[in-house]
Amino acid sequence: MATITEAKVVVTSPGRNFVTLKLTTSDGVTGLGDATLNGRELAVASYLRDHLVPLLIGRDADRIEDMWQYLYKGAYWRRGPVTMTAIAAVDTALWDIKGKVAGMPVYDLLGGKAREGALVYGHASGATVGELLEDVARFQEAGYRAIRAQAAVPGVAGTYGVRKGAVYEPAAGALPEEQLWDTEKYLDFAPRYLARVREEFGFDFHLLHDVHHRLTPTEAGRLGARLEELRLFWMEDPSPAELQENFRQIRQATTTPIAVGEVFNSVWDCQQLITERLIDYIRCSVAHAGGITHLRRIFHLAELYQVRTGSHGATDLSPVSMSAAVHLDVTVPNFGIQEYMEHDPVTHEVFRPTYELRDGALHPSDAAGLGVELDEEAAARFPYDPRYLPVGRRSDGSVHDW
Ligand SMILES: O=C(O)[C@@H](O)[C@H](O)[C@H](O)CO
Ligand SMILES: [Mg+2]
Secondary structure (H helix, E strand, C coil), rough: CCCCEEEEEECCCCCCCEEEEEEEECCEEEEECCCCCCHHHHHHHHHHHHHHHHHHHHCEEECCHHHHHHHHHHHHCCCHHHHHHHHHHHHHHHHHHHHHCCCCHHHHHHHHHHCEEEEEEEEEEEEEEEHHHHHHHHHHHHHCCCEEEEEECCCCCCCCCCCCCCEECCCCCCCCEEEEECHHHHHHHHHHHHHHHHHHHHHCCCCEECCCCCCCCCHHHHHHHHHHHHHCEEEEECCCCCCCHHHHHHHHHCCCEEECCCCCCCCHHHHHHHHCCCCECCCCCCCCHHHHHHHHHHHHHHHHHHCCECCCCCCCEEEEHHHHHHHHHHHCCCCEEEEECCCCCHHHHCCEECEEEEEEEEECCCCEEECCEEEEHHCCCEEECCCCCEEEHHHHHHHHEE
């Protein structure tokens, strides 16, 4: 039996903030887990350092499921993004260790490949429709077969999803940026620019769009119906999903496929969405939904109901959880798509993943474990840099879902 002898929490900001857990066993094997919770990073770092590390030292590194149950049920206070991200980091690091001990990539531990690579979608955006079209062309030239399109809505400063230079989010600054939101202007404009994308580039690629929780179920149904002829791959987060039964109304109003789940952290956040078939794609991630062990459970439940996967994968997830996602993606029968946003090159000075983008799909390497290295000396050169995600406000000044 190998025991955990060291558990280290590394907070670093190469381009943006990441929290990483590094476990070492009595056999000298190391494993990595991503514990990054965008905008609330230090809460997870403290949860790990102050509450989990003392429980990990001396514990059997082989018993991944038992560790998961021990940390989940042992906390008494169940679920929540901070707890589940911390558990995810431990779980991911243990899978990495198990793979290295077995001399196998994690996808082989999970039953082996069902496909060679995970189809990904890239993020095209533009401050104008012209810029968006140029960006879509750039992604097509780079070999992407699926592209998410977001354009700034005229008269709505700081529309969600539009990059400023190389920066996606969060913006620099000590306090959250406040962005204006106008539902009517968006509902009028979005179908028109998405139609322009189809006119220009045709139907021979997957087109996606993220609504980012901005609409009521009535509005979302109306938008979905209007977008049907554009045959979107999906309409993401059309409405906030705390109340899962609200999606029944969207479902009845439109056949545009629906994807939800990047903010969920457990199967209980999406069990009704899945079992009542209120969505088509479940977007939970390894980092925020309890690690490989729990995300696999969610994906298996989804498979029974013909709901496919489409994991969150913005750059607020480190190359460690991106790698874990790709290993899981290539094994599950109900894989749909994987979100992928290339990390800033400076991020790769600290994290060295071995997955590769080829023909619009991410391919895991056959390295044992997850195939990611963390350079701790490089990590020390990039101290934590406090950032927040933006806050949305309507034109009357009241707070809207961002
Ligand atoms: O699907 C996406 O990429 C976005 O919704 C981002 O993940 C979110 O704004 C948090 O960074
Ligand atoms: Mg999203």
